[in-house]
Amino acid sequence: MLWVDKYRPKTLDHVTVHTDIAHNLKKLVKEQDCPHLLFYGPSGSGKKTLIMAVLRQMFGSGAEKVKVENRTWKVDAGSRSLDIELTTLSSTNHIEISPSDAGFQDRYVVQEVIKEMAKNRPIDTKGKKGFKVLVLNDVDKLSREAQHSLRRTMEKYSAYCRLILCCNSSSRVTEAIRSRCLNVRINAPSEEQILDVLELIGKKEGLQLPPGFAARIAEKSNRNLRRAILTFETCRVQQYPFTSKQTIPPMDWEEHISEIASDIMKEQSPKRLFQVRGKLYDLLINCIPPEMVLKRLLHELLRKLDAELKHEVCHWAAYYEHRMRLGQKAIFHIEAFVAKFMSIYKSFLIATFG
Amino acid sequence: MQSSQQWVEKYRPRQVKDVAYQEEVIRVLTNTLETGSCPHMLFYGPPGTGKTTTALAIARQLFGPELYKSRVLELNASDDRGINVVRTKIKDFAAVAVGTSKRKNGYLCPPFKIIVLDEADSMTEDAQALFAFTQPSIAVQNALRRTMETYSKVTRFFFICNYVSRIIEPLASRCAKFRFKPLSEVIMSSRILYICKEEGLYLDTAALSTLSSISHGDLRRAITYLQSAARLFGSSISSENLISVSGVVPEKVVEAVLQACRSGNFDFANKEVNNFIAEGYPASQMLTQLFEAIVEENDLSDEQKARISKKLGEADKCLVDGADEYLQLLAVVSNTMKAFSNIPEEFAYEC
Ligand SMILES: Nc1ncnc2c1ncn2[C@@H]1O[C@H](COP(=O)(O)OP(=O)(O)OP(=O)(O)O)[C@@H](O)[C@H]1O
Ligand SMILES: Nc1ncnc2c1ncn2[C@@H]1O[C@H](COP(=O)(O)OP(=O)(O)OP(=O)(O)O)[C@@H](O)[C@H]1O
Ligand SMILES: [Mg+2]
Ligand SMILES: [Mg+2]
Numbered sequence: 173m174l175w176v177d178k179y180r181p182k183t184l185d186h187v188t189v190h191t192d193i194a195h196n197l198k199k200l201v202k203e204q205d206c207p208h209l210l211f212y213g214p215s216g217s218g219k220k221t222l223i224m225a226v227l228r229q230m231f232g233s234g235a236e237k238v239k240v241e242n243r244t245w246k247v248d249a250g251s252r253s254l255d256i257e258l259t260t261l262s263s264t265n266h267i268e269i270s271p272s273d274a275g276f277q278d279r280y281v282v283q284e285v286i287k288e289m290a291k292n293r294p295i296d297t298k299g300k301k302g303f304k305v306l307v308l309n310d311v312d313k314l315s316r317e318a319q320h321s322l323r324r325t326m327e328k329y330s331a332y333c334r335l336i337l338c339c340n341s342s343s344r345v346t347e348a349i350r351s352r353c354l355n356v357r358i359n360a361p362s363e364e365q366i367l368d369v370l371e372l373i374g375k376k377e378g379l380q381l382p383p384g385f386a387a388r389i390a391e392k393s394n395r396n397l398r399r400a401i402l403t404f405e406t407c408r409v410q411q412y413p414f415t416s417k418q419t420i421p422p423m424d425w426e427e428h429i430s431e432i433a434s435d436i437m438k439e440q441s442p443k444r445l446f447q448v449r450g451k452l453y454d455l456l457i458n459c460i461p462p463e464m465v466l467k468r469l470l471h472e473l474l475r476k477l478d479a480e481l482k483h484e485v486c487h488w489a490a491y492y493e494h495r496m497r498l499g500q501k502a503i504f505h506i507e508a509f510v511a512k513f514m515s516i517y518k519s520f521l522i523a524t525f526g
Numbered sequence: 527m528q529s530s531q532q533w534v535e536k537y538r539p540r541q542v543k544d545v546a547y548q549e550e551v552i553r554v555l556t557n558t559l560e561t562g563s564c565p566h567m568l569f570y571g572p573p574g575t576g577k578t579t580t581a582l583a584i585a586r587q588l589f590g591p592e593l594y595k596s597r598v599l600e601l602n603a604s605d606d607r608g609i610n611v612v613r614t615k616i617k618d619f620a621a622v623a624v625g626t627s628k629r630k631n632g633y634l635c636p637p638f639k640i641i642v643l644d645e646a647d648s649m650t651e652d653a654q655a656l657f658a659f660t661q662p663s664i665a666v667q668n669a670l671r672r673t674m675e676t677y678s679k680v681t682r683f684f685f686i687c688n689y690v691s692r693i694i695e696p697l698a699s700r701c702a703k704f705r706f707k708p709l710s711e712v713i714m715s716s717r718i719l720y721i722c723k724e725e726g727l728y729l730d731t732a733a734l735s736t737l738s739s740i741s742h743g744d745l746r747r748a749i750t751y752l753q754s755a756a757r758l759f760g761s762s763i764s765s766e767n768l769i770s771v772s773g774v775v776p777e778k779v780v781e782a783v784l785q786a787c788r789s790g791n792f793d794f795a796n797k798e799v800n801n802f803i804a805e806g807y808p809a810s811q812m813l814t815q816l817f818e819a820i821v822e823e824n825d826l827s828d829e830q831k832a833r834i835s836k837k838l839g840e841a842d843k844c845l846v847d848g849a850d851e852y853l854q855l856l857a858v859v860s861n862t863m864k865a866f867s868n869i870p871e872e873f874a875y876e877c
Contacts, residue, residue, distance in 0.1 A: 196758040203757055207532050207750060213806035324578070324602035324644050330532050342773070343810035343845045348573050348688075351747040352534075354754035355773040360804040395804045463850050470853070474796065482792045483860045484873045490841075490857035494849040519875040 175405045176398055179373050182236070184225045188369055189361040189397070190218055197222065200354075201229045204302075208326060208335040210311075210350060212342035213358030216398035219338050222358065223307060226336070230305065231265040238263045247280040256281055266305040272313035279318035282308070286325050289333045303334050311337040312344035319346045326352050360395035363387075369397060370404055379408070382416035392420050399423075425460045426468060432510075433472035440514035445507070452506055462502035466493050466509060473513065481520055488512050533753040534746050537721055542583045545576045546745075547713045551704040555584050562588075562636035566674065566683045568698055570690040571706030574746030580706075581642045581684045588640070590633035597624070597635075602644035613669055616641060620677040639681045643670075647687035667694045674700060708743020711735070718748055727752070728762045736765040740772050775807050780815045787862040795863060799856045809851035813842050813858065820862075830865045837861040 181187040184194040200206050209226075211219045227235040238261050247254045256277045261268040269285060271278040289304045311319075326335060326349070337353060339345060361369070370386040389407070393400035406421055407414065432451050435444060455465050470489040474482055488509060496505035539545050542555045551569070558564045564584075569577040585598040599619045601612065624637050646667075674683055674697075685701060687693060709717075715734055722729055729737070741748035754771040755763045769776060783802060786795040802812065820826065820834050841854045864871070 200754075200757040205532055205536075205753070206757065207753055212808070214804055217806065320645060321602075327535065327578070328602075330535060341851050342806075342808040343851055344848055350773065351573060351744060351750060354750065354757075354771060357773065357806045359806045463853075467850065467852060474793075479792055480874070482796075483864060483869075484875060486796075486853070486856050486860050487873070490844070490849070490853040493853050494844045494847060497848045516873075516875040523875070 174402070175373060175377075176401045179369075179376070179401070180221050181225065182228065184222075184229050187218070187221065187225060188372065189365045190222060190358060193356065193358065194222065194225065197226050197356075198229060201226060206334060208330070208337070208353040209356055210337045210339070210342070210345065210353035211356045211358055212312075212339050212345075214360045214396070215340055216396035217358045217360045218397060219358045222356075223336055223338060227263075227266055227305060227307075231263070235263050235265060238268075245281060245284050247277070247284060254280065256284075266307060268307035268309065270309040271318060272310045272315075276315065278315050279321045282314075282318050283321055283325065286329055286333055289329075303332050305334045305336055307336045307338065309338050310340075311349070312339035312341045316346070319349055323348050323352070361397050363390045363393075363395065366390040366393055366395070366397055366400045370400060373401065373404065377408075380413055382414050385414050385416055385418065388420055392422075425455055425458065425465075428455060429465065429468045430472050433469060433476065436510055436514055437473075437476055437517070440518040445511055445514065448510055449503070449507055452503060452510075456503060462496060462506060463493055466496070466506055469506075469509075478520075481516065484516055485513060488516075532750075533721065533725075534749050537717075537724075537749060538579050538582075539576075540583060540586065542580060542587060545580050545583065546717060547709050548576055548580065548704070548706050551580060551706070554702065554704075555580070558584065559587060559634065562634050564636070564638070564682050566678075566685075566701040568685045568687075568690070568693065568701035568703045569706060570687050570693075570703070572688060572708050572744060574741075574744035574748075575706040575708060576745070577686045577706050578644055581644070581686060585640050585642065585684075588634055588636060590631055590635070592631065593633070593635060596622070596639075598640045598642065600642045600644065613673060616673050616677070616681075620681050624680060637680075640684060641681055642684045642686065644686045646685040647689050647692040667697050671696045671700070709745050710743070711738040714738045714741065714743070714745060714748055717745060718752060721749065721752065725756065726761055727756055730764070733763055733765045733768055737768050740768065740774050773808060773811060775812055775815050779805070779807065780812070780819055783812070783816070783859065784819060784862075787859055787866055790863060790867050792860065792863070795859050796856060799852065799859055802855065803852045809855045810842065810845050812855060813838050813845070816858070816862075826866075830868070833865045833871060834862050 184198045187194045211223060213219055224235075241260050241262070243258060243260050245256045245258070247256055254277060256274050258269055258271070258274055258281055267285065267289065269281065271281045271285075274281045286306060289306060292304075308314075314322075322335075335353070337345070337349070342350065342355070367386055367390040370389060371381065374381045374386065386404070389400055389403050393403065403420060407418065410421065411418055428451060432448055435448055435451075438444075452465065456462060466489060470486060473485055477485060492505045492509040492512070495508075496502050499505060542552055542559065545552060555564075567581075569581065571577060582600075586594060589597045599615070601615065619641065620639060624639060626637050628635055670683075671694075674681075683701070685693065685697065690698065690703070690705075715738055718729070718734065718737060721727075737748055737751060741751065751768055751772050752763070755767045758771065759767040779802065783795075783798055786798040789795065803809075817835060817838050820831055820838075823831070826834075837858055841858045844854050845851065
């Protein structure tokens, strides 16, 4: 088991970051009338960990006995009927899905599942919890349609079914949904908190940590706890005993983008643009999300640019990322950004150095 | 009453007369309760102002629990499967005759059925899923218009929506239209105090006014915040407690971003934006609060304010389209910074 899973705290009492949130969630769960919850915050900040701990708090260790299924729903969509396939993760008391995986059909999935849950209301022998919990991942990726269709459903079935929604970008969740939930913001842990987690893992694994070593990993993690733990384990595999000078391996894709940034700072020409396209394709083929590529590229460029150009370049990055959302082929827009950058940078060089 | 009920449901008025602040519609419906005559209705207005509540209440009061199922059909965006399903459902429902008006168990039971079409503005033609994102289906609404005429003797339609502009004219013009206003702070406060009394909570004056103001006339939101705060922080609730459950960005965080804009230092501002995103605050919320702060700023000319606001608007639209929060906020901050120091808006090297 990877360390990220092995050392994922299982209960609200055991979390080491977000302890105050965990404490509050515990109080919340005690009452039967717990509202719908919306967890939001950056990647690797600990949302999923808290959600799983909440489920455990609600339903005991039974919540951990989950089965993974590929389920197919037959949905009668007016004139024709659709087959929608989706992976579900479920225990007796909850079910977890990522409805956005169903693309345009996401709204049907949400409705079907909720109605099904409402129908098969758990009849607990001990007379405990009268509701099931539906965990919806990536609600920020849900279509507007699906979000709209959740509104009344959330009210209508609230006695049978509690929703726990999870997302990175709460701006993409409609106001109507946000105002129907308790909003739980999960901030990225600070570097110190990450350091604490790493040291704890080091201790449990019985590792010797040279001074400053874990701190360097924490610093390079961008406040992403998952990333810090993964890097830590990679270091362990690469070289142990650790030395204080041991390099912290960077992410491949980030290296790659750093090269692209240097390439386009060095030469601005159609030929170079063509070469860069190949490298961008490599990234996308390896499933690096296009907006991460664009953001990282901006990050690298901003490090190298004169102050007066920074405003201009960040404007265009935002512009092309937006276009990318509206369009279909990410590569076009990333490439357009690179071309735009080249042209700006070239005029800048000419104006400055002749 | 079920213990697992959420407060929004628990405190949903069951009777028309208990719906606060929407006098006009209440007057008309009170009359309906006496005479049994009822036009088609169109309720529109912002979230959490009582539209669904009112429609359900009148239906319940007219027919009582026994007849409710056979006389009232509730369809909403989640039920609607496009035009054919809606049509069939309505047809089947309307087909069963209702007989003449007969008072039953103290309920008036007028000789018609009620069809509540909640979230009517997002009814879509799913066969055209691609268009569904942008076009509330005219086809569905058009079909309804014919259906409405066919069954008008025996049914009354209640359309409910947030945006009346998205309802086609032929539908809208067949209905008595009622706008549900955002609740005033006074009404909001009295409703909240009532719930506090019932639930044994204590809210000081500051907290009460904070709750009214962060809810922007949306009583559902106010009740959800109140319940969340009560569950998290116990029965004595402060302003800060409410802010923390509301997703509102704390004043000092907004101020830090503004300060970064004033500094004129791009790298510093970039760091501030990065930090904001890492803290997980919603960028859309930040735009709203930045706007409020900019409007109040004394050291800015109208022109500067206009320049900043224009960009805020653009960024907000981009966020709605699903654009990246970090990039949009950075662009806003960069633009604001330039406006603060009167750097010309045009880019120097763009061609
Ligand atoms: N409160 C915590 N205490 C200790 N370790 C934690 C805590 N929360 C998370 N972790 C560690 O960080 C890792 C990442 O957390 P998690 O999967 O919950 O992130 P996430 O917010 O769901 O991220 P994403 O948005 O990318 O899905 C976990 O595998 C776990 O090892
Ligand atoms: N005018 C009101 N008087 C009393 N309570 C209200 C009023 N408006 C809203 N509420 C409270 O807020 C909750 C939500 O109201 P309701 O469902 O009627 O909103 P809505 O107008 O239909 O909103 P949406 O457009 O989001 O569907 C109700 O359960 C009730 O507790
Ligand atoms: Mg996760
Ligand atoms: Mg409603």
